[in-house]
Amino acid sequence: QKEVEQDPGPLSVPEGAIVSLNCTYSNSAFQYFMWYRQYSRKGPELLMYTYSSGNKEDGRFTAQVDKSSKYISLFIRDSQPSDSATYLCAMNWPHGGQNFVFGPGTRLSVLP
Amino acid sequence: DTGVSQNPRHKITKRGQNVTFRCDPISEHNRLYWYRQTLGQGPEFLTYFQNEAQLEKSRLLSDRFSAERPKGSFSTLEIQRTEQGDSAMYLCASSSHPGRSTDTQYFGPGTRLTVL
Numbered sequence: 392q393k394e395v396e397q398d399p400g401p402l403s404v405p406e407g408a409i410v411s412l413n414c415t416y417s418n419s420a421f422q423y424f425m426w427y428r429q430y431s432r433k434g435p436e437l438l439m440y441t442y443s444s445g446n447k448e449d450g451r452f453t454a455q456v457d458k459s460s461k462y463i464s465l466f467i468r469d470s471q472p473s474d475s476a477t478y479l480c481a482m483n484w485p486h487g488g489q490n491f492v493f494g495p496g497t498r499l500s501v502l503p
Numbered sequence: 504d505t506g507v508s509q510n511p512r513h514k515i516t517k518r519g520q521n522v523t524f525r526c527d528p529i530s531e532h533n534r535l536y537w538y539r540q541t542l543g544q545g546p547e548f549l550t551y552f553q554n555e556a557q558l559e560k561s562r563l564l565s566d567r568f569s570a571e572r573p574k575g576s577f578s579t580l581e582i583q584r585t586e587q588g589d590s591a592m593y594l595c596a597s598s599s600h601p602g603r604s605t606d607t608q609y610f611g612p613g614t615r616l617t618v619l
Contacts, residue, residue: 399543427606432593434507434610435546479545490559491536491608493545 393419395473397480397494406503410467414480414494417461421482421492424456426465429477429496438478468502505529507611509595515617516585523581524614526573528597531546535578536608537570538594539563546594551558590615 395416401485404410412426422443427435439454441447441463453466463482467474476497508527516522516596528535533554539548551559554575564570567585572578582589592615596608 407548427610432538432613433613434509434596437607437609462551481545490548490551490561491546493547495543495545 392461393495394492395480395482395494397497399495400498401500402497403500403502404470406470406472406501407502408470410470410474410499410501412465412467412478412480412497412499413463414463414482415442415461416482416492418482418484419461420484420493421456423483424454425461425481425491426452426480427481427493428474435479438502472501472503475500505597507609509593509611509614510611511614513615513617516617518587518600519584521581521583522616523579524586524595524616526578526580526595526611528577528595530563530576532597532599532609533574533575534598534608536596536598537578538581538596538610540592540594541590541614549580552592568606578589585616587618588614590618605607 397414422439424441425494429435441454441489444456444458451468477498479496481491483491510525535552537549540546550570553573568585570580592613594613596610598608
């Protein structure tokens with residue numbers, strides 16, 4: 392079992408839809424959770440950063456962390472074609488050095 | 504643009520040759536990371552510098568790989584005697600916030616290596 396798992400997709404949705412992207416993980420020590428967006432042939436771009444459990448909202452994006460279930464989510468409201476990209480979750484633990492563990496990514500296509 | 508920059512963006516080489524990549528982090532960031540990413544996978548951590556000190560190395564970083572950050576600014580990643588399995592995107596990231604145990608990392612555009 393990999394430490395962090397994501398459904399690779401591709402996930403196709405119509406423009407304007409609400410998108411739900413998810414990661415599950417096995418290491419209960421993870422405390423820091425991040426979502427990155429990666430366009431084709433580009434480096435990952437940080438979208439959201441959360442610590443421990445709870446929700447965080449930033450514009451059309453909402454990140455949720457459920458540590459009891461070892462499950463994190465990213466919601467995108469009013470999705471746009473420009474949201475078409477691969478979404479990567481990443482996580483780390485206190486005093487775990489700087490070894491961030493990434494999921495394999497979910498490829499999203501938002502169709503006009 | 505004051506983001507992380509990487510050069511070259513693409514490198515094609517023959518098996519057995521040595522290659523070197525460069526990363527210039529965001530100027531005020533003291534932490535610098537190297538990752539490797541293959542198709543359909545997330546980035547895999549290779550190594551990390553705080554200023555000029557290399558503080559952490561992954562077991563993925565074989566003896567053929569070496570990284571330096573001589574003056575605590577730019578960094579180089581060298582791969583000796585390249586193998587076809589080294590073909591990947593090599594990503595550099597940087598971060599700051601000294602005193603925190605985890606930082607948010609900002610990535611460069613990557614160097615895509617193809618080993619023939």
